[in-house]
Amino acid sequence: GESVGLHLPTLSVQEGDNSIINCAYSNSASDYFIWYKQESGKGPQFIIDIRSNMDKRQGQRVTVLLNKTVKHLSLQIAATQPGDSAVYFCAENPGGSNYKLTFGKGTLLTVNP
Amino acid sequence: ETGVTQSPTHLIKTRGQQVTLRCSSQSGHNTVSWYQQALGQGPQFIFQYYREEENGRGNFPPRFSGLQFPNYSSELNVNALELDDSALYLCASSAQQGSNTIYFGEGSWLTVV
Numbered sequence: 001g002e003s004v005g006l007h008l009p010t011l012s013v014q015e016g017d018n019s020i021i022n023c024a025y026s027n028s029a030s031d032y033f034i035w036y037k038q039e040s041g042k043g044p045q046f047i048i049d050i051r052s053n054m055d056k057r058q059g060q061r062v063t064v065l066l067n068k069t070v071k072h073l074s075l076q077i078a079a080t081q082p083g084d085s086a087v088y089f090c091a092e093n094p095g096g097s098n099y100k101l102t103f104g105k106g107t108l109l110t111v112n113p
Numbered sequence: 114e115t116g117v118t119q120s121p122t123h124l125i126k127t128r129g130q131q132v133t134l135r136c137s138s139q140s141g142h143n144t145v146s147w148y149q150q151a152l153g154q155g156p157q158f159i160f161q162y163y164r165e166e167e168n169g170r171g172n173f174p175p176r177f178s179g180l181q182f183p184n185y186s187s188e189l190n191v192n193a194l195e196l197d198d199s200a201l202y203l204c205a206s207s208a209q210q211g212s213n214t215i216y217f218g219e220g221s222w223l224t225v226v
Contacts, residue, residue, distance in 0.1 A: 034215065043203055043217040044156065045115075089155050100146070100169055101205075101215065103155030 012110045019077040021107045023090035026071065030092040034101065035064060035075045039086045047075070047088075077109075085111045116140060117206050117218035125224045126194050134189040134221045136204030142216075144168075145187040147179060148203040150220070156203055162187055191223075199225045 013019050025033070031052040036044035048059045050066050050073075057064050063076040073090050087108050091101040116139030126132050138145050144163045148156035158171035162181035176192040185206075191198055201220040208214075 036217070043115075043117075043201075043219040046214060046216060049214065091155075100158045100161065100171065101148075101156075102158070105153075105155050 009105070010108045010110070012112060013080050015080060015082060015111055015113050017080055019075075019080045019084070019109060019111075021075045021077075021088050021090075021109065023073040023075075023104060024071060025073060025090070025092050027092060027094050027102070028068075028071065029094045030102075032093040033064070033066060033073055034091045034093075035062075035073075036089045036091060036103075037084075037086045038089060038106070044089060080109075080111050082111045082113055085109055115216035115218065116142075117204055117216050119202075119204050119218040119221050121221055122219070123222045123224075125226060128194055128196060128225055130194050130225075131190065131192045132194060132223060134191075134202050134204075134223070136187045136189070136206075136218060138185045138187065138204070138206030139216055142206035142208050143185050144207045145181055145185065146205045146207075146215070147187070147189045148205065148217075149173070150201040150203055152200070159189070194225045196225050199223060 034049040035047040037047050038044045048062050048064050050057045050064045055066050061078045065074045087106040089103050089106045091103045118137045120135045146161040147159040150156040159173050160170040161168050165181045178190045181187045201222050203220045204218045205215045
């Protein structure tokens with residue numbers, strides 16, 4: 001079956017440090033991946049996405065890396081700020097016409113000032 | 114702001130009752146999906162609507178049903194509420210099936226007592 005899991009349920013970093021959040025997926029047919037940030041009491045906020053024909057994509061202060069060989073996804077946040085504190089989810093879509101996303105449990109990122 | 118609006122934001126229902134949750138998708142987005150997020154978990158796909166028809170369903174019983182209207186807004190209906198239905202219900206919209214970006218609303222918090 002499909003599953004998306006996260007290696008670390010919690011991550012605590014100092015303000016200004018770089019953060020790396022990891023994610024493993026099991027469905028080799030997945031061709032699209034998204035990282036979401038969810039603050040307490042709010043809906044998931046789109047951060048960055050990547051398709052399976054890429055292995056790296058950069059946004060503003062964020063980079064997503066995809067390793068299809070080991071089915072691993074990571075989100076790197078540069079110069080982490082207190083406002084980055086939230087739960088981060090990776091989600092995968094197996095492709096095709098049905099755009100279902102499969103989410104993992106999430107990683108709680110805490111940024112200490 | 115994602116342009117996806119949901120109502121109500123919070124509600125309390127009694128076991129056995131029925132509930133209707135509403136979603137207005139981002140302008141131009143014709144695909145709407147609903148997710149259930151239990152406390153401390155990642156969102157779980159309920160179903161998706163495209164051009165007013167259900168297009169894909171997750172592992173949820175038939176008492177979870179939905180509608181999509183010509184203006185692409187959507188409703189989620191849950192009959193015979195159970196205590197375990199207590200969760201955050203999220204609506205997500207995208208421009209079309211296979212579109213890169215899926216935006217979530219802030220959700221409707223449902224408590225069943």
